[in-house]
Amino acid sequence: NFLIGGDVLFYRSIGRTDLPGGNHQQLIDSIKNNVFQLPDDCEVFPGHGPSTTIGFEKMNNPFLM
Template sequence: IWGFPPVPAFESRDLPTGQQVFGGMTCTVLDTPGHTPGGVSYYFPDEKAVFTGDALFYRSLGRTDFPGGDHDTLLHSIRKVLFALPEETAVLPGHGPATSIGNERRNNPFCGDFV
């Protein structure tokens, strides 16, 4: 697509999931595939923040129409993994405004209680 050469598939198993320490901060690598195979999010419990990349956005979610994307898998990642985080957790997506887990759980028209 767009003239870029194909890249090898990334498998989340190539990245150690679970707790890691970065610069003295505890981080949990979460498996959140769906937008892409092997997608992950980075949860910093002490900072009450999760970096979701292109899985979850303010009032939206990631595209799944690219090769390897899967809508049902993404919904599972959001509802069962990300929405399991404390509701005050800040969601810092790959682009767009920040939000919170509770806000998206209640109001996201694609995957929240709003549906």
């Protein structure tokens, strides 16, 4: 199982929210309430950069701790 995550979740980071229409808290809530419901071994392929897993990001992403 995998997720093509676009610019929502990255290896140890999250998408930008400083652009027009961006909302930092809404992005955090969306990741925690939706994306993090996927299995820990689900591989995430972001729009750019290295892939990661849901489990790794739950434990290591400083924006989501």
